[in-house]
Each structure stands twice: as structure tokens, then as C-alpha cells.
Amino acid sequence: MRVIFMGTPDFSVPALRAIAAEHEVVAVYSQPPRAAGRGQKPRPSPVHKAAEELGLPVRTPERLKSPEDQAEFAALQVDVAVVVAYGLILPQPVLDAPRLGCLNIHASLLPRWRGAAPIHRAIMAGDSETGVAIMQMEAGLDTGPVLAETRTPITAEDTTATLHDRLSAMGAELIVATLARLPLPATPQAEEGVTYAQKIDKAEARIDWTQTASQIDRQIRALSPFPGAWTMLGSERIKLLQSRVVQGSGQPGEVLSGFTIACGEGAVEIITAQREGKRPMPASEILRGLTLPKHLG
Template identity: 55%
Template sequence: MRLIFAGTPDFAAQALRAIVAAGHEVALVLTQPDRPAGRGMALQPSPVKRLALENGIAVFQPPTLRDAAVQAQLAAVGAEVMVVAAYGLILPQAVLDLPRFGCLNIHASLLPRWRGAAPIQRALLAGDAETGVCIMQMEAGLDTGPVLLRGAFPIAAAETGATLHDRLAELGARLVVEALGKLPLPGEPQPAAGVTYAQKIDKAEALIDWSRSAAELDRHIRAFNPFPGAQAQFAGQTVKLWRAVPLADGGEIGRILRVDRDSIVVACGSGALAVSELQKAGGKRLAVRDFLAGHPLKAGDRFDLPA
């Protein structure tokens, strides 16, 4: 099938790789303009752009798709379908209407739950028992279109944002190839009940509030691993927490109950959190025994509480 692919991060690159491997003709790749990154803040291509160039696929990086000249360039491709995965730009109706089979979106949730920008982290934060991927026929509304294919799996107890991302990216790649091979597919309208929105992650959300339950903070730490990293404050300094497990212990909120070579146990609003991997500002992620060598925390110390 002759298609246009629109995507930007690693999640999308995995789908593009699968589509190319399946033998489809990717005539054009749309991706976000190069962004400054790294210590030197040099312009860096997106993962999708790098993959496209490796495969000799033409790349187009318009800042908007609302421009008539841009739309004319897309129309000239003569694509039968457009596949969209975490692209980052709004597709106007004129673009949605271009391909014969329309535009298909790979969305990392079980729609209509978690429409929007951050479904992976929101599912973890909410303690959802399962998640999955929907291949959706795009329309003007935000993730409101009919679902062509869906796949689901349970969320594991130790799942992080990183591991869940990788599992969903793999599922999304497999499902979109399956969908492309079966077009045209009937769409299942999304039910009106059960709609939730996955708002974009704000870095301010990363701050840990020790008055919340240990179970909530466990999900908080896992959801924000790797981005933006759950942040606690100790003596006015930021410490990122990367790995922890909830315990039934209790005590004064934010107080360190005990410290050993494997964990620092901190009292929460309900229960306690046994933290096993930390990172000081500007430092590396360290296991507790290595962290304690340079930062001697002890039982009785207390993490700062949010104002």
C-alpha cells in the first residue's frame, strides 16, 4: 500500500520500521522539525527522521499542516492512507480527507479511556489493571474516531513508563501492519461512557507529596520513569526517586523509618515506601548502598514536605 507516515518519537519509529518490513511503500514521512538537544543544544533529528533517512524515504518537516502549499504537496504524493503515531501536529480536515482510506492513528490506550497526549503515564498513575493500543480512524475530534482494531494486556505490578511504552510500541506496530493488510476495515464507534482525558505531563507533577499513600507514590514513581522522574526534596535539595516498593509500615509523614544497604524506608500518608534507587541533582542513578556513600541519610531524618 502506498502511504504517508507521520510520527516523531521512538514509539512511532517502531511502527514505521514494521510498516517498511511488511513491504508497504512509504512514499513520504512527516515528522517534527529538528529540535535542540544535548549539552551543546545542537539540532537533533527525531527518531522517525533518522529511520526514514536510513531507509531512503523522503522526509518532510513542515511547522504546520494548515498551509495550502503544504496540503498540495501531500496531495501530490497520491497516498492511499496516512498512518499517524505521536506526530505532534494537528491534522486539519483537508489533510484527513486526502487519502482514499483516510488517516489511521496508533493510540496507546483502550479508547475511549485516556484520549489525549499522555495515555501511558495516566494509565499507570490511575492504577489501571490493563491497557492496550487502538488503531483508530482519525476525525476532527481529539481521539474520537471509530476503532478499527484493538489489542489489550494486563499492566504488570512493577511496570514503569519505560517498560509500558516499549510493550505498547511493539503492540502498536503489529496492529497497524495488520490493519493495513485488511483495509478497508469497519470501524467501531467509541461509546459515550467511560471517556477520560490524558493531559500532557507537566514537570511540576513530578514532585512527591509524602501525605499520599504508599501505593499512590509507588505508581507515581513508576509512571514518571523515565520522564520527568519523580522528585523529592531533602534539605532543600532535589532527589529523584527511581525505584521503590510500598510497605505496610507507618509513621510521621516524610520521616525516614530505617535505612539499610538495600533501601530507605519513608513513611507516607498511608503505609511506607522502601526506596531502592535514587539520584541527586546532576548525579547518576544509584542503588541505595552507593547513594549512601556520598549522602549519609539516617533513620529519623525527614524529607521536605510540599508547601
């Protein structure tokens, strides 16, 4: 089929590569290059770079609201557009242009966790499973009917980083299988069970040690690697990136032994952390060069 691919971050790249191996990708749409790094030079998105490696034409409009942009999109005369974390709202003329419409790869089991941060929110909420849904796009926020889905458990070791990579690979496999079977019947989303995955606010990252060990463990894993749940180590801010719930009790924030910290209920053992200006490293390595205070805050 003739396909337009629309995506921006690393999460989208496996799907682009998988589709390009099976279909004719006539154009790739991605967010414009953004200033990054020490020199603040414009840096193309991961999808932009992958498309260039594949020899595919790339378009980077700031918006898709102008009649000119919409006419250019329609002129490509494609069978379908595949959208994966693109970052722009698609106006109705764009949604209507492909013969089979626009399909979205969404990293949750819709209608749970519509919105910007479904992976973070699923871990933070303690969901036992999540997955990927292929949705027929419409004007509402992730409200369209679902063509296909695949599921995966969320383990006690999963962080947003590990779940991100797993769901990205699952989405790539599922979209190729879905494209091969189009047109497919679409199932409307249930009206019950709708939740919204609000964008992560950095204000959510500071750890409140009066919460239960389970809540804190989920917060740490959900915010790893970014923005990173953090606490104060004396006068230094330290990010906690991987943890597990363990037995133990004490005053909230009390260091019990090693890197095991008492919570409002139970305790968490820190497995991986990152000191200011340093790389992430195992807690055991951090402890070789650091004596923890009696309390973290």
C-alpha cells in the same frame, strides 16, 4: 500499499520500521529538527533519523495548514496515512487525502485516556490494564472509531519507560496486521468512560508524603523516567524512579530503614533514584555513599 508515515518520538520508530518492511512508504512526516544538547544544534527527531537510515524521504513542515503543504500531501496519492505521536493537528483536507484515510496508533484503550499522556495517566490512576488502539482519525481529539485494539496488564513493577516500550512494540505489530486487512469495519467509541490524559505538568512531580503509599508509588512509576517524581534530601533534590509498596508506618516522609519512607498510609521502598548531576542508580548504591536524613520533604 502506498503509505505516508507521520511520527516524531522514539515511540513511533518501531511502527515505521515494521510498516516499511511490508509496504511502500512514499514519505515520512516528522516534527522539524529542534535545538538540543550543549551546543543547541538542530537535532532531527528519532523518526527523522530512522527514516533516513531506511532511505525514505522526510518532510518536516512547521504546520500543515497552508494550501501548498496540503496540496503536496495530497499529490502523493497514497492509500493510507499512519500517524503515531506526530505532534501536529491534521486539518480536514489532510485527513481526507488518503484513499483509506488516516489511521492513528494510540497508547490506550479508547475512549479512556484520550490526549497527550495516556501512558503516564494510566499508571498514575492505578489502571489494571491498558493497550493500543488503531483509530480512524477525524477532526476531534482521539474521538474516531476504532478498527483494532490489543491489551496488556499494568504490573506493580511497570514504569512509564517499561510500558512505553511494550506498547510501542505492540502498536507496531498491530498496525501491520491492521493494514493487511483493510478496509475494516470501525467501531464507534463508547460515550461512557471518556477520560483525558492531560500533558504532565512538572508541578505534579513533587512528592507529597501525606498521600497513601499506593498513590506515591504510582506517582513515582508514572513519572519515571521523565520528568521524575522528586523530594528533598536535606538541601538536595533527588528523583525517585522506581519503588514498591511495603509494610511500615511513621510520620509522612520519615525514613524508616534503608530507603523505606513512611507515607500518610503505609510506606514505599525506593528501588532506583537519581541524585542531582548523577546517573540513575540502585538505592543500595546510593546508600553506600550517603546517610539519609530522618525525614524527606
